[in-house]
Amino acid sequence: MQINLLILRHIFDGRLAEKLPEIFALYRVLENQEKALQSLATVLRYLTVTAERVTPDQMRQALEPALRYEGDKLMSTLAQQWLEQGRQEGLQQGMQQGMQKTMHQNIVELLDVRLQIPAPRFRGRIEQIDDLDILRLLVRRAATVDDADEFAQALNALTKSE
Numbered sequence: 001m002q003i004n005l006l007i008l009r010h011i012f013d014g015r016l017a018e019k020l021p022e023i024f025a026l027y028r029v030l031e032n033q034e035k036a037l038q039s040l041a042t043v044l045r046y047l048t049v050t051a052e053r054v055t056p057d058q059m060r061q062a063l064e065p066a067l068r069y070e071g072d073k074l075m076s077t078l079a080q081q082w083l084e085q086g087r088q089e090g091l092q093q094g095m096q097q098g099m100q101k102t103m104h105q106n107i108v109e110l111l112d113v114r115l116q117i118p119a120p121r122f123r124g125r126i127e128q129i130d131d132l133d134i135l136r137l138l139v140r141r142a143a144t145v146d147d148a149d150e151f152a153q154a155l156n157a158l159t160k161s162e
Helices: 002-010 016-029 033-050 056-070 073-086 089-115 120-127 132-144 148-159
Strands: none
Touching: 002 016, 002 033, 002 089, 002 132, 016 033, 016 056, 033 056, 033 089, 089 120, 089 132, 089 148, 120 148, 132 148
């Protein structure tokens, strides 16, 4: 959760590339390697789609020290494969679906963490949204609204034309 929130916090600012080593270092403390790999795959897919100011080389450089710490060559190899695949056009559709799912989850979790809004309150409506631009705006709104009513207004306004 901390990794996801840090990514969301820095995804739209120019400092993401410099924050990635610190963020990726958090994977070292995860005990369940399988869940760590799943989380890493999701984060890398998200970054390859949304992080316009971060190059694959910057991501790779930020990721290598965190992975080398554990000496896990398999994890490093998989991470490099995901980075390469994330830029290939043939995976765009699958990545978009994964991105949508990740953003759906992040919006719901952000509302829960920041405002203690129970997940079921907006989950159904959020999961129906497949437009990444609207989802990006909702991530920002979830990070900045003061209460559930304000988020509901933003959600209504952004989904009115869908």
